[in-house]
Amino acid sequence: MLWVKAFHIIAVICWFAVLFYLPRLFVYHANTTDEQGRERFKIMERKLYRVIGMPSIIAVWVLGSWLAVTGWDYYKTQGWFHAKLLCVFLLTGYHHMCGAYVKKFAKDLEPPSHVFFRWFNEIPVLFLIVIVCLVVVKPF
DSSP: OHHHHHHHHHHHHHHHHHHHHHHHHHHHHHHOOSHHHHHHHHHHHHHIIIIIIHHHHHHHHHHHHHHHHHTHHHHTTOHHHHHHHHHHHHHHHHHHHHHHHHHHHHTTOOOOOHHHHHHHTTHHHHHHHHHHHHHHHOOO
16 A cells, blocks of 8 residues: 555646646746747647646556555544545646646747736645645644
């Protein structure tokens, strides 16, 4: 089971790398005015989301589910675990919002401003802080 936990943590790190970097690309993409630059960002965003982001989120959910199922007798009574799970669901929604922005940029639709994406970029940091504190401290 420690191998599953180790690979789950690795998948979480990879997923968060995408969640930190992809919205930062959106900031720069929203500021780009030249065609060559926009096309470069489209490629970077698409590859980051599809090649790293999607496999990472799938691995997080598969391995995390495996850990939850095998330890369900313990986890079902732990409030911190339910709060963490809620955060992971919300973060999954954020991930899919990023995917929607990748598609909008790819279609050259008018994106929100770079200022919006600068704030949007901070959301995963908040989730990371909450999730790590829940898992390590187990406050309730």
